[in-house]
Amino acid sequence: MNDRDFEARHLETLDRDLGRLTTLEQATAFVGRPLIGKGIALIFLVAAALFAAIAFGGAGNSFIIVLAATFGAYMALNIGANDVANNMGPAVGANALTMGGAIAIAAVCETAGALIAGGDVVSTIAKGIIAPESLGSVDVFIWAMIAALLSSALWVNLATWFGAPVSTTHSVVGGVMGAGIAAAGFAAVSWAQMGMIAASWVISPLVGGVIAAGFLWFIKDRIIYQDDKIAAARKWVPALVGVMAGAFAAYLAMKGLKNLIKIDLGTALLIGAGFGGLTWIVMIPVIRRQSEGLENRNKSLKILFGIPLIVSAALLSFAHGANDVANAVGPLAAIVQASQSGEFVEAFAIPFWVMLIGAFGISFGLFIFGPRLIRVVGSEITKLNPMRAYCVALSAAITVIFASWLGLPVSSTHIAVGAVFGVGFFREWYAEKRLAEARRTVPEPTVIAREERRRRKLVRRSHVMTIAAAWVITVPAAALLSALIFMVIAALAA
Known part of the structure; x- marks a missing residue:
């Protein structure tokens, strides 16, 4: 073997070794990526606990506050991983935004909404689910709130792992209800309020789906299937964007900025009409x-x-940060208030540091764990394009306004996902309608096999069943988990 052959063989061996090393590095990176995310989440939880310990290090009940701050940070991470996907999923699924761009916009807008217009006052028990006086003592109240906070966070985490977008507000409501029942019995629960929430499980996704389907029908009929699409777009797209601007102006005036200035429904609608025009x-x-x-x-x-579509996604995130973060960190704020003052019946202010935990926790949760649910909402239920995603975003804003007018406690998660379902089912119906019309013009219509018709369905039925089941069991599951956690805490404290 001459020197040239030896060198060639040596280089070939070296290439194989480098290839193995490259493959090993790629595999290590693939396996380690989830661990990095969990590590960042753990660092955030520790940071929240240390922050609470420094702020309340001299207090006798500082351990309770530190524990509650950790659970509050855990809940905020789960909100970012699950709830925010409903705002950004349609825009990503329609390819109007990249995953990185969606996460960046959502993180900024969610944080801004929470810190600028987030809830500054919250009742001691979330949305009047149970009577505070029925809990008796401050200690029992604190145990109930800890149980509610931890149980709702665990349930949202489990739902995210299964790929089901659920309502974090309903999770908190279920957690508060379960702890209240465990502490004071069934009589402590406001069953009328729970009945309204149960009704919203059916009403809000249906209304969201119908409104989204209606706008999609209008776009198809007036623009997409016109001979001159560009001329039709010049006529109708400005009007549709005006409707969107008006709806979001009214939405933000009534919901997103409600903690900065009180605006009634009539005034909000006038603001929306003016801004839309x-x-x-x-x-x-x-x-x-x-x-x-x-x-x-x-x-x-x-x-x-x-x-x-991008603007609507940003506005939805701002309104979500302003409107829903306070509900999620409400139990944490209630624990801090009760620990410091010994009072838990009156309304109270949410401390700024609690809002910081909520705002930054949502951003971290979205960045680390959010892409999975964004893909589910944006592309795995039904295929979206900018027109369909626009209908989903517009439907979410209009449905919240409509529900507020009726006094229904609705979930933005249910509305947005219901709108995605509405768009998908409408597309199926519309495709069948056009196929039937085409058959009438053909002498011998082609019969499509049942298997082929099933394959052509535009909505994944498996996601429909998974998400619907998760919605139905959210409140009872969080309630049962909260009751168990409360009983364990009460037994340890006895």
């Missing part, structure tokens, strides 16, 4: 200029809906 006028030349040179096909229409 102004947006419609402004968007006419914008859409005309944006549509110049576009081809007369559906792909061109997606461009016109891209920016409105």
Whole structure:
């Protein structure tokens, strides 16, 4: 063997070794990626506990506050992993945003909504689920709130692991109810309020789905299936963007900014109408200029809906941060209040550091664990494009306004996912309708086999059943878990 052959063989061996090392590094990175996320989450929990310990180190009940702060941070991580996907999923599924862009926008807007317009006052028991005086003592109240906080966080974590978007607010409600029953019996629960919440399980996703389907029908009928799609878009897209702007203006005025200024429904609707009309006028030349040179096909229409969809996702995240974070960290704030003052019946202010834990916890949870649920909502239930995703976002805002008018305690999760289902089922119905019309024009219509018709379904039935089941059992599951945790705490404290 000459030197050249030896060198060639040596280089070939070296290449194989380097290839093995590269493969090993890639495998190590793949296996270690989940561990990195869990490590970051653990660091955040420890940081929240240390922050609470430093802030209340001199207090006699500092251990309780530190423990509650850890559970509150854990709950915030789970909200970010599960709840925020409903706002960003449609935009990602429609390819209007990348996963990284969606996470960045949501993190900023959720944090801004929580810190700028987040709840500054919350009742001692979430949404009047149980009577505070029935709990008797401060210690029992604190145990109940700890049980509610931990049980709701565990349930949302489990739902996220199964890939089911659930309502974090309903999880907290179930946790409070279960701990209240364990502490004071069934008579302590406001069953009328629980009946309203149970009704919202059915009403809010149905209303969200119907509204989203209605807007999608309008877009298909007035724009997509017109001979001159670009001319139709120039006429109707400014009006649709104006409707969206008006709906979100009313939504933010009534829900997202409710803790900065009190605005009734009538005033919010007037604000929405004015803002929507102004947006419609402004968007006419914008859409005309944006549509110049576009081809007369559906792909061109997606461009016109891209920016409105991104803006709607950002506004939904801001409103979610302002409206829902206080419900999630409410039990933590209640524990801090009761530990410091010994009072747990009156309303109280949420400390700023509690809001910080909620805001940053949501951002971390979204960044680390959120992509899975974003994919489920955005692409695994049904296929979305910018027009369909726009219908989902607009439906979410309008349904919340409608529910507030009726006085129904609804979940943004149920509305958004119900709107995704509505869009998917409408597409199935519309496709069947067009197929039936086509058959009437063909002398011998083609019969499609049952298996092929099932394959052509545009909504994954498995996700429908999984998500619906998770919605139904959220309150009872969180309640049962909370009751068990409360009994364990009471036994240890006895």
